Amino acid sequence: NQSFEKAERIRACKNRRHVTLVTAYDYPTGRLLDEAGVDIVLVGDSLGMVVLGFPDTTHVTLDHMLHHVEATARGVKNAMLVGDMPIHSYDTVEQAVQSAKKLFLAGADAVKLEGGAAQAGNIRAIVEAGIPVVGHIGLLPQKVLEEGGYKIKGKSSAEEEALVRDVEAVAEAGACAVVVEGVTPHAARQVTVHSSIPTLGIGSGSHTCDGDVVVIHDLVGAFPWFIPAFVKPRADVAGSMTAAVKEWMEDCYTEPGSISS
Ligand code: KIV
Numbered sequence: 001n002q003s004f005e006k007a008e009r010i011r012a013c014k015n016r017r018h019v020t021l022v023t024a025y026d027y028p029t030g031r032l033l034d035e036a037g038v039d040i041v042l043v044g045d046s047l048g049m050v051v052l053g054f055p056d057t058t059h060v061t062l063d064h065m066l067h068h069v070e071a072t073a074r075g076v077k078n079a080m081l082v083g084d085m086p087i088h089s090y091d092t093v094e095q096a097v098q099s100a101k102k103l104f105l106a107g108a109d110a111v112k113l114e115g116g117a118a119q120a121g122n123i124r125a126i127v128e129a130g131i132p133v134v135g136h137i138g139l140l141p142q143k144v145l146e147e148g149g150y151k152i153k154g155k156s157s158a159e160e161e162a163l164v165r166d167v168e169a170v171a172e173a174g175a176c177a178v179v180v181e182g183v184t185p186h187a188a189r190q191v192t193v194h195s196s197i198p199t200l201g202i203g204s205g206s207h208t209c210d211g212d213v214v215v216i217h218d219l220v221g222a223f224p225w226f227i228p229a230f231v232k233p234r235a236d237v238a239g240s241m242t243a244a245v246k247e248w249m250e251d252c253y254t255e256p257g258s259i260s261s
C-alpha cells in the first residue's frame with residue numbers, strides 16, 4: 001500500500017539524504033507544506049498548544065487529533081502524513097492498535113508515539129497491524145506534568161546510554177524514523193550513529209541528526225507569545241496579521257462615503 005511505500009522511502013533516507021518534517025494542523029497548511037516539498041507533514045499534538053490554546057499537550061484527545069488529521073489529509077498528497085497519538089490513547093497494546101487504526105482511517109500514513117524501549121511493544125503491535133510508526137525519544141512533552149517541566153535529556157553518560165538503547169529498541173520494533181527531541185547535541189550524535197533509521201532532531205543541536213523537525217507556528221512566527229530559543233523564525237505571520245487587521249480597521253473608520261454620526 002501507498003502509506004507503507006512512503007514509510008519505506010523515509011527509512012531509505014538513512015545515510016543518504018536529509019529528511020524534513022514540519023507540523024500542520026489544517027488543510028491550507030498541509031497543502032502549502034506538501035506543495036513546498038517537505039518529506040513529512042506531522043499533525044502533532046502540539047495542536048493543543050499552538051492551535052487549541054491549552055498550556056501543554058496533556059489536554060489533547062484522540063477526537064481532537066482525528067478532526068485535525070482529517071482536515072490536513074485533504075491537503076497532503078506526496079508527503080508522508082503522520083498523526084500523533086495523544087496522551088492516554090496508547091495505555092495498553094489493544095488501545096494503541098485501535099487508536100492507530102482510527103488515525104490511519106482519518107488519513108494518516110503513519111502514527112507517532114512518545115517513548116523509547118518502554119514503547120517497543122506498542123510500536124511492534126501497530127506495525128504488525130499494517131500501520132507505519134515514527135518513534136519519539138528524549139524529552140517527551142506528554143510527561144511534562146509527571147516530570148515537573150521540560151528537561152533536556154542525555155546530560156550524563158547514563159542518560160546518553162539509555163537514549164541509545166531507546167533508539168535501538170524503537171528501530172528494532174519496526175519504526176521507520178524517530179524524532180529525537182530535547183537532547184544534548186553530543187547525545188543526538190550518539191543516537192544518530194547507533195540508529196538504523198533516520199533520526200529527526202528538534203531542540204537537539206543543529207546538524208546532529210539525519211533530519212530536522214520544526215513546528216510551523218515557530219518557523220513562520222505565528223505564535224509570538226512563546227518562541228523556543230532553538231528556532232530561527234523565517235517570517236512574522238503574527239505581525240503581518242495584526243498589521244492587516246489594523247489597516248483594515250482604519251479603512252473601515254475613515255473610508256469616504258461611510259455612514260458616521
Ligand atoms: O507535537 C509535535 O509537534 C511534535 C514535534 C515537536 C515532534 O511531536
Ligand code: NA
Pocket residue numbers: 044045046057084141
Ligand atoms: Na507531539
